[in-house]
Amino acid sequence: MSELRFDSETARALEKAYHTRDMIRRRRLVREALAAAAGERILDVGCGPGFYARELLDEVGEKGAVVAVDASPDMLALARQRCEGQTNVTFKEGDATALPVDDREFDAALCVQVMEYVREPKRALEEMHRALRPGGRVVVWDTDWATVWWHSSDAERMRRVLTAWDEHLVHPSLPRTLGTHLRAAGFADVGVSGHSFATVDYDTESFAVTMLGMVADFVPGHCGVTGDEVAAWKAEQRDRAERGEFFFEGTQFCFTATKPA
């Protein structure tokens, strides 16, 4: 079955999701790891609706610049809108495995929740390596979807839903091999930190509830999961919340590395 398409519908869903508290927390963690300084040139690979580009412009200031690349015209349209009036940002349509940028153009690069959708992650990391100056920094963030779990009285149904969700992307557990890929692409000082988004609250600002909606929209028709099954799973989660029995866990990983000087 087909993977998630980054079309106008997905773009609208992500635009909404990225305003929530847990996604704001994720952007803060990424920006801390990237540590952009005034005057730096930053490359955002798979920029989506442009939240990072807009926030990083404030960090690099007038003398710095952001170049943001994405394969989806629908995502780029939202990103351009978000950064309207800003002069030191450039948006380019392109693939992570063939970046439309020059060699050694950037001080730092980020790639958040993108690499797990890329068929050849090592090739994409080699491209980021090529784009960085010697000594340049990279931040790559991905989720290990095998860590994602909503507590359910029907464990088999939960497993079926999650197996169907794995079809939405190419690499459901990419963080397990990202360190290897970063080193193979020529990066040094490879480090990782894991960030849990666990919660016991059915809270619309949480990753748990954002993902519940996205998973429920995607999985019917995948791996034999039906719409009725998904509706029953969603209803169970709301009932659990009302009884104070809601529980979700999911871990996302922030990789950092440098291009040797």
Ligand SMILES: C[S@@+](CC[C@H](N)C(=O)[O-])C[C@H]1O[C@@H](n2cnc3c(N)ncnc32)[C@H](O)[C@@H]1O
């Ligand atoms: C989940 S969104 C993340 C957006 C953004 N990085 C963020 O975290 O706010 C994934 C983005 O990666 C883009 N993408 C997926 N595969 C890509 C590829 N091979 N090359 C470039 N962009 C890609 C999609 O179009 C989408 O905008």
